[in-house]
Amino acid sequence: MRSFVIRRLALTMLDGVHRKGQMLSEPMSFPETLSDIDRARALFLAKTTLRQRGRIDHVLDSLIDRRPHPAGFNVLRLATAEIHGLGAIPELVVDQAIRLIKELDRTRHLAGFANAVLRKAAGKTGSGIWSTAQPSRLPEWIGSPVAEALGEEVRRRIEAAHELAPPLDLTPVNASAAERMQAESGAILLPSGSLRLSGRARVSELPGFGSGSWWVQxxxxxxxxxxxxxxxxxxxxxxxxxxxxxxxxxxxxxxxxxxxxxxxxxxxxxxxxxxxxxxxxxxxxxxxxxxxxxxxxxxxxxxxxxxxxxxxxxxxxxxxxxxxxxxxxxxxxxxxxxxxxxxxxxxxxxxxxxxxxxxxxxxxxxxxxxxxxxxxxxxxxxxxxxxxxxxxxxxxxxxxxxxxxxxxxxxxxxxxxxxxxxxxx
Ligand SMILES: C[S@@+](CC[C@H](N)C(=O)[O-])C[C@H]1O[C@@H](n2cnc3c(N)ncnc32)[C@H](O)[C@@H]1O
Known part of the structure; x- marks a missing residue:
């Protein structure tokens, strides 16, 4: 149930971005109460979907003749992101996606369609398309000045970099705080003096948060x-x-x-x-x-x-x-x-x-x-x-x-x- 509500919130976030032009940082109404951890999980799912949208849309568009309505398509995007972007178990993801689709559209038609598309997307055909698909293109208002200043190849490299979630970087208050963080949390010290943690971490639970040994930057x-x-x-x-x-x-x-x-x-x-x-x-x-x-x-x-x-x-x-x-x-x-x-x-x-x-x-x-x-x-x-x-x-x-x-x-x-x-x- 909890994972279903998290996905429902991720979907609300995706709809806000795609259909209402709302930034994820803006407050949005969601009727259910969720813990901070669950909200963070939903945000992570929504952001992963947006980061890999180019690849996801290519997979889905290759498997269907016509996109369903935008909310239904966002369910397919979210599920594809989980399966290919995050390596989630396809059966569970597809099952939850179908439940989300049924909430949106009570006709059996869309649920049956989504089931068929997602099974193909999760299978060999989808994996093949995913592995050769390209990252999202930057919109022209960003891509053109970038390509003009740095060249088309750098634009492509930047687009590829946008698919990856950034690590967590911290600025230590002083050298001894940096040493402690390296020893206690496995953070690496970057040449310019910042600390870097890979993997997802709850900032407030990291050593040194309470004593103010660093801040996120x-x-x-x-x-x-x-x-x-x-x-x-x-x-x-x-x-x-x-x-x-x-x-x-x-x-x-x-x-x-x-x-x-x-x-x-x-x-x-x-x-x-x-x-x-x-x-x-x-x-x-x-x-x-x-x-x-x-x-x-x-x-x-x-x-x-x-x-x-x-x-x-x-x-x-x-x-x-x-x-x-x-x-x-x-x-x-x-x-x-x-x-x-x-x-x-x-x-x-x-x-x-x-x-x-x-x-x-x-x-x-x-x-x-x-x-x-x-x-x-x-x-x-x-x-x-x-x-x-x-x-x-x-x-x-x-x-x-x-x-x-x-x-x-x-x-x-x-x-x-x-x-x-x-x-x-
Ligand atoms: C890029 S952020 C600054 C980030 C900050 N220096 C840091 O390192 O955390 C830009 C800031 O400029 C502030 N700002 C925008 N217009 C301003 C103005 N006319 N006078 C003062 N601050 C302004 C915004 O409120 C925002 O907090």
Missing amino acids: DVAAAIPVKLLGQLSGLDVLDLCAAPGGKTMQCSAGGANVTALDVSDRRLGRLRENLRRTGLKASIECGDALDWEPGRRFDVVIVDAPCTATGTIRRNPDLPLVKAEGGEDVRKLELLQRSLLHRAASFTRNGGRILYSVCSLFPSEGELLVNEVAANMGLNVIPVDCRQFGLEPEWQSANGGIWTRPDHLPDMGGMDGFYSVVLHRP
Whole structure:
């Protein structure tokens, strides 16, 4: 019964994405009460289905003449994901899929159809099609700028990387916390200093959670602050701070941090993380475009709101829900430009600005930075990759760092992230 309700919730999530254009992170109504573990399981099923949608749809479309109605097709997708993507026992999965179909459509016809399709999908024919099928293509608004900047082959590699669930990365508070985590949880230490756990784990049950020895942060998201080097005693302003990964890195490095964000709800998570880790920051809620600090800082960080196209491994609903780039991307770029101007005006002469975005688009990263830097007389401080355990090929043409989901392919990949340090003369 429990596993059936979990699948029913996964299906509600898939319907929300496909039929209502709802992100998985948005609240959705589901009448049954489920534990956090069961909700997490449903989310995992929905995300696996979305990550492997290209392959799944190819298998199903090869086996049927016409798709049933969208909710029925989502049941078939979910079952195919479980069978081929997760290696679940086909008999059990098919049985539950038929029950879900019967709830949606009481005619025997659809149940009989689904049964026949799924048995074929689970059998030799389906396995053969699955093994030669291609990963989901990125929609053109994402795929075209990526291919234009990096080439068609890299676009394909990024699409392949999007099929895999990301590992869990943690940023340790200090070196001894990193050593303890390696010893107690089998985490591996990545060259840039993040800890990586493969397999699924409940974050709150990992050793060191209660004592605040680490926080969750993708290895790529942890790189930007590392580029600043020693932070001890510096006055740092984090202009787009919540939920606080970069604020906590700066605080752990000994900086005096002011953390600003426009969203009080998101700042709540920063407060909670600071409480758990015992780290300190002065928190301000406000819009960076009209907020006045009344002083200048040694370092200003702009981890700007962006298309988040570098995080599709984590958010496989993004390419489906945010179906149009155009106007939205341009609005974000305007905001990023304004935030960067603002950051420069809050930086003392001789100080530094750290700009980053979790985007695959040069128009939000390198191109935007080059334009603003030229307008404002800022200079890029080129990254010395070896100093920070970074691969030299991650260096962008203007001296920043640009990681991609197809990087670290044998270790579980990483998010797409652009970051650069600028000097204000
Ligand atoms: C990419 S997230 C920041 C992530 C954060 N730096 C971290 O490492 O955890 C971007 C943040 O910018 C905030 N934001 C967007 N527009 C803003 C504005 N005008 N002023 C201040 N914060 C803003 C959003 O609320 C969001 O929390």
